[in-house]
Amino acid sequence: MTKLKVPVGPADHALGDEHATVTLVEYGDYECPHCGHAHPVVKAVRKHFGKQLRFVYRHFPLTQVHPMAEPAAEAAEFAGAHDLFWEMHDAIFENQESLDLELLAELAQDLGLSSEELLGALERHDYLPKVKDDFMGGVRSGVNGTPTFFINGYRYEGLYEFEDLVEAIEAELVSGKTEHRRAG
């Protein structure tokens, strides 16, 4: 089984309790239609599990086929620097079909951020190192396309539909509890 080589840490964007029994990591690309499809699914899955699940998103832009994926990832990081990563993340996926620089600037403005500052940061690639770090960590972990999910550090090979993800996470919750009992 393929394992996540870069453990979840302070550099990550995470939603949910740090001590949650299950951590779901997604490597995604903002311009990838499959990731766009997975976006509302992940939201529903998070709602379903509540506090038992922590969700982490890492960038894996395929820049040669998706020219806007990297600027979008950098824009999410820019928003993240203002504690608005998830707001930007959602807004980008929800407007994926019209993804361009103008849209990113508009989304920034909607969040109360300066669109000029955003465009400056994109031009200077201020947040590119973080995006590249995510990408290379993904490559080392055997990410082979987008989206790729890891459940408690192991690559998830199933479909990214609600029922499939729920089933896989439930299995992990059960085994996680067993381990916990053993440890206790």
Add this chain to the structure above:
Amino acid sequence: MSSILAAGTQAPDFTLSVTPDQKLSLRDLRGQPVVLAFYPADWSPVCGDQMTLYNEILPEFQKYKAEVLGISVDGAWCHSAFAKHQHLHFPLLADFEPKGAVAKTYGAYREKDGFCERALFVIDENGVIFWSYCSPVAVNPGADGILEALENMKGKRQRHDEVESTRRAS
């Protein structure tokens, strides 16, 4: 699954079309690591396409001075259209006529399907296979195995060089 050539085997030489009017021979790449990636077909319908992924990781492969070659039974014109569409920056070789002949020498041809396995070979500077891996045909093997092999190969060469220089010094 076919039984592919294992590490330690001399990589069979070949000369194949790389564009409709250009050929490439494996022996021309002696002196540098070569990543030879057999794959079933151009135009796979997913974003997580194997060649697209290698294209993104080219700068990493280049850190090891490795040359990446994709190889399938698709013809040179098909390859050039695919490479253009995906903005690929490395050569795709056409194992087209006789079909799959090179793949067969590497044990990486699926007779009943008429296309190549997803088989990876990392070949060293002397043309010897350092690492090989055959993935289930529906599974994109990613790049982690290749990068690990290139790293190990570099480590082995450095150790070898150190031993040589110590020997010469004494």
